[in-house]
Amino acid sequence: MDIYPPPPIQISMTLIYPYYKPGRGFAYPEYVSRYPPVNNFRVSHLKLELWIDFEGQSLRGFEEVEVEHSAGGGWVAFDACEMWIESVKVDGKDAEWRYDGERLHVRLDAGRCRVEISYRARPRKGFHFIKPDKANPDRAPQAWSQGETEYNRYWLPLVDHPSQKHTSEIIVYVPRGFIGISNGDLISRGSKDGWDYWHWRMDKPHSPYLISVVAGVFEEYGEEFNGVRLSYYVPPGYGKFYRLSFEKTPKILEFFSKYLDYPYPYGKYAQVAVYEFIFGGMENTTATTLTELTLHDEKAHIDFSSDPLIAHEAAHQWFGDLVTCRDWPHIWLNESFATFLENLFVRHDKGEDEFVYENIRDMDSYLSEYRDYYARPIVTRVYKYAAELFDAHTYPKGGVVLNMLRALLGEDTFRKGLNLFLKRYAYSVADTEDFRKVMEEVSGRSLEQFFEQFFYNAGHPAIRVEEEWRDSTRQLVLRFKQTQGEDSLPIYHLDIPVRVKTKSSDKEFTVELREKEVTHVISLDEQPELVCIDPRFEVFKTLELARGVEQHIKVLESDEHVYCRVLAARALGRLGGAKAVEALKRSVLGDRFWGVSAEAAKALGELRTEEAKNALIEALSIVTDTKVKRSICEALGNFRGYDVVEALSKILSNGEESYYVRQAAATSLGKTKKEGVYEILLRHIDTPSHASAITVGVLRGLAELGGEEALKTLMRYAEADKQSTVRAAAIASLGKFPGRREVVEVLRQYARDPNYRVRRAVVAACRELLSSEAIGILEDVAQNDVYEMNRRAARDAAERIRKSLEKGIEYxxxxxxxxxxxxxxxxxxxxxxxxxxxxxxxx
Ligand SMILES: [Zn+2]
The missing domain is CATH 1.20.5 (Single alpha-helices involved in coiled-coils or other helix-helix interfaces)
Structure with missing residues (x-):
């Protein structure tokens, strides 16, 4: 049912365009292609005076919009949802207008004019009020907006499409002593009629979804970077942590300015950490909003870093804010770039190994969406809500593909292209074809095939390689086979680098794949010691190497490339055997890069043998890197036995240990299902930690453990007097308790909870429950949740359950x-x- 396109069309599409792969499972039957609106007018400036009533959780606004009507005048429409429109004037005179609850229609004469709108709003989304609650009685009040994708229309009338770029000016009126933050430069601040006001002006055009207002009580810190004012706002009491999160901001801005050869485009850059933010961060022009969960103490800093988030949002100031996607189907021009540039900063900051490993993990995260949910082209017009496009195809897949383009063109040419793209479309909008043409211009080569393969079609190449050494002829024979499935193109054109190392030589070749199967013969003086396919992981693909245990061990132990060692560790985790266990153990203990050690630990976990378990337990007492330790603890979740319980509870009970290592230990302890574990877990349930990491780990452990006591505890921690992160973990864990009426009842109740994190968790729990009662709850969320991301997730979950029930299997x-x-x-x-x-x- 949920295939795109619907079956009859698919048949004809397949016949006419055998090489077009629309994907599977993303578009529901009623979905249609979406195109940008046709507007015969343009907004050039928007000025808003906004009074924020924290008591009444409502807004009063007076807006002046400069509009130019290009045709002979007539009706224009502003997006304005669920407001009370009080008056509309055009150039100071009462105007002809009508309002239908979603759009405000105003009649204009031709040419330039100023539209004045007085309104009130009590937004259900797009603008959130945070006040003290049962869980946080001392919390300072805050209010914040979230415009992307189409939510600013819930708190100010505007033409809410990325292509309408204009300057803006916002005067935020707040209670005495509160701070009001918005885009651009601070023009003035003062007091008027019992309010404090903050007057901000953004004098460069930007897209309406990037308009932001944050208000509340904050501590402010700041510094200068190349004449740019950097401000960091944190909730009261968080001042002692701000530096750990924000200290790399100047380094990040400097790196992007240099890499792109384009200085930071604005006069200020503010970052504001707010409570209960619904995303990690939002790149509002010059005024990024971040989740408070990114603020952390010294102890969390051991294995938790804000740098990727800070770099991601900062990268958007160029890709997203300076140059914006013309329309949502091209959102990858914002998000794939931010993901990729974030990785480039990691390379600059921490080196090549970390960079490659980031790309590997991005690939993993795309593959998990591809396997468990759907496949779609990165650029598609077929969607219902723009928010649906913010997925693992847009972020990690696009990022890995961009890295491939960098390798294909060479870094210098690639950088020239990015620079030209930014210069040509600065303060304006661009689409995928604009970007392709710029890259063709700088490289002098056609990129149509590249873009067809990776942006306009779904799926990915899957490559299997067999290798053979022919001693008599001194030849290395490599057989490449493209094994991708139905929803990927049958044949990809790829250039794959291969590194071959013998005792006396070290050479790199490029294998051109243009057919389904390609055999490549390399003449060598002696048998190669190492053969590494795509050593720097520059080709977007999955790779399967038909090798034996001995060969994988050799690569794991002596190849210098992270990608090759990671693949070797993963292969050994499938092949197993005593030698594999020994090699993996050595890698856990001794690889020079933590990522490979962590992969080796995971591989040992996959093996599930007594030797693998012993290796992990022994390694746990030796390893000091917390990221590797965490992976060991996770891997031990695949084993039972009191020796595992002992090793893990030692970690969980050790107050010196990192929060996230203890979190993993708690969850895996639950998985052992051994007697006495409930008591151990309960002892640590309220241990204070960053983002309640330990509590969350314990709750997940209890869910794995099961039983009446565990369920009771989870229900207790789902209640409204706990932190939203804790509640979300407890509620999501309820999915492990099928067939319980009380579970269904609380999930039904929390499906309407005001907290977004809680409602997301309800969907996650129901998805696992796989019962018809869960479908009822999910349908309610799919119809009624204010945020489309959750509606879509609920619909997917309901569909999944329906399918499994339809199969007639008693789940x-x-x-x-x-x-x-x-x-x-x-x-x-x-x-x-x-x-x-x-x-x-x-x-
Ligand atoms: Zn982003």
Whole structure:
């Protein structure tokens, strides 16, 4: 049912365009292509006076909009949702207007004019009031807006489309002592009629969704960077943490200015951390809003960093704000770039290995969306809500593809292209074709095929490589095969670098894949020691290497490239055997890059054997890198036994240990399902930690553990007097308790909770419950949630449950059966490995 395009069209599309791959599962049957609105007028400036009533959680606005009507005059429409429009004037005279609750229509004469709108609003979305509550009785009040994608229209009338770029000016009226923050430069501040006001002016054109207002009580810190004022606003009491989060801001801005050869485009850059933000951050022009969860103490700083988030939002000031996507289908021009530039900053700051590993993890995150949800072209017009396009295709997939383009063109040419793109479309909008043409202009080569393959079609290349050494002819034979499935193109054109190392030489070749199967023969003086396909992970693809354990071990132990070692570790985690375990253990303990050690730990977890378990337990007491430790703790979640309980509870109980290592230990402890674990977990449930990391880990552990006591505790931590992060973790965990009426009841209740994080968790829980009652709750969310992202997630979850029920499978039985088989299998594997050990020791 949920395939795109609907079956009859798909048949004809397949016949006419055999090489067009629209994807699967993204577009629902009623979805249609969306195009930008046709407007016969332009806004040139918007000035807003906004009074924020914290008591009444409402707004009063007086707006003046400079408009130019290009045709002979007539009706124009402003987006203005759920407002009370009090008066509309044009050039000071009462105007002809009508309002339908979503759009304000005003009749204008031809040419320039000024439209004045007085209105009131009590927004359900796009503008949030934060006040003290049961969980946070001392919380300072705050109010913040969130414009992207189409939410600013809930608190100010505007022409809400990215292509309408104009200057803006906002005067924020707040209670005495409060701060009001908006885009651009501070023109003046003062007091008037019992209010404090802050007057901001953004004198460069920007898109309406980037208009922002944040108000409340904040501590402000600041510094200068190349004449740009940098401001950091944090809630009261967080001042001691601000530096850890923001200290790299000047370095980040300097790096992007240099890499893009384009200085930071504005006069100020403010970053504001607010409570209960619905995303990680939002790149409002010159005034980024961030989640308060990014603020952290010294201890969290060991393995938690704000740098990626800070770099991501800062990158948007160029890609997104200076140059904006012309329309939502081209949102990758904002988000893939921010993701990729964030990775480039990681390379600049921490080196090549970290950069490659970021790209590997981006690929993983795209693949998990591709496998579990859907496939779609990065650029598509077929969607219902613009918010649906903000997914793992737009962010990580686009980022990895951009990295491929960088490698294909060479870094210098690529950078020239980015610079030209920014210069040509500065303070304006651009689409995918604009970008392609700029890159063609600087490189002198056609990129149509590249863009067709990776931006306009769904899917990805899957490459399998077999290698053979022919001693008689001194030849290395590499057989490449494209094995991608139905929803990817049948044949991709790719250039894949191959590095071949012998005792006396080290050479790199490029293999041109132009067919489904390609055999490449390389003459060498001696047998190669190492063959590394795509050593720097520059080609967007999955890679399967038909190699034996010995070869993978050799790569894991001696290849200098992170990508090759990660693939080797993952392969050993599938192949197993005593030698694989030993090699993986050595890698956990000794690889020079933490990411490979963490992958090796994960691979040991996949093996599920007694030796693998012992290796992990031993490594846990030796390893000092907290990121590797965390991976070991996660991997131990695949094992039972009191030795695992002992090792993990030692970690959880150690107050010196990092928050996130303890979090992983708590969750894995629950997975052991051993007696006494409930008591251990409960002892640590209220341990204070960054973003309640330990509490969250304990709650997840309790969900894994199961049982009446655990359920009772989870229900208790789902209540409104707990922090939203804690509630969300408790509620999402309820998905592990199918067939319980009380669970369904609380999920139904929390589906309408005012907190967005809580409502997201309800969808996650219902998705796992897989029952018809869960469908009812999900349908309610899919119809009524104010935010489209949650509506879409709920619809996907309901659809998934419906399908599994339609198959006529009684899910509960299936799940129990699966658990039983898994448990039996685990016991068998353990038994076999013990026996094998016994035999070995006898032999
Ligand atoms: Zn972004």
């Amino acid at each position: 509960k039985e299936l799940r129990e059966e699966l658990e039983r088989i898994k448990e039996e299998n685990r016991r068998l594997v353990e038994r076999v490995s013990i026996l094998a050990g016994a035999i070995e020791s006898k032999a």
